[in-house]
Amino acid sequence: MFTVLDLVNHYLGYFTTNSKTKGRMYTVVSAGGVWYLLYLAYRFFANGRYLRGMFIAGMFALLLYFVILNILYYFTKQTTKWDVSPHIEKMLGGPHLEEDTKKEPEMIPGNGIYQSQNVMTGVIVSDSTQQSHITTLAQELKQLGLMSSDYGHLGEHAQRQVIAQRDVIFANHPGTLLPYFDMINTAEGETKIMGGVNQLQAHDLGTLVMVGMTPTNQALSHYRLALASVLITGGSGHQATRTELNDVERPYKIQVAVAYDKKK
Structure with missing residues (x-):
């Protein structure tokens, strides 16, 4: 079987064939060849070589399992909860990222x-009013051409790696840096995140409730805090199935990075 697979791989090298087509061809060859192991197991059992027969039968069952997974992956849009390939991939450290994932777009905040x-x-945490401000700001950034929609120039394979960690990848990956943002402390003891296309059009986008694992009020009592960056994410995105990337739509939200310095 492996000799046949090697021959298929060799001759396909003469043609421009995408990976899915190759995968289908390999699956067809494997689906036929794996039954030879069942025949070998039968012959060992018939000759009284039960230990070797059980070993070959076990190999047949294991390879048949992976053949079925490949059939589901390459020929259907179905998935199964018994798919162990993500766990194997995780144990092996995951696949290497494509070269275009090595460098994400560089963003230099205006706040230092x-x-x-x-x-x-x-x-x-954003209430309904603050969420409305975030959505409006996202639309303004789109109209000004400041929000990208190319998924960070990532191909399908690289997008799948991001999705594996975050469940979804957005069209403006890794996020759109706000042109203006600030952090203010209110008389009620809350820390508000202000942001907009400029200072004159800034709105309340949310309340900073935690810095790392520490409540904001507790962090303020021990550290000086400043906003390092404020990104807006969400909107159009992709989620992954075994065969393709599906379009999804999520609410816009903001992500903040907070710089800290211990008070003297």
């Missing part, structure tokens, strides 16, 4: 540059 070890992710 901070050392990565002094920056933590903030947790934002």
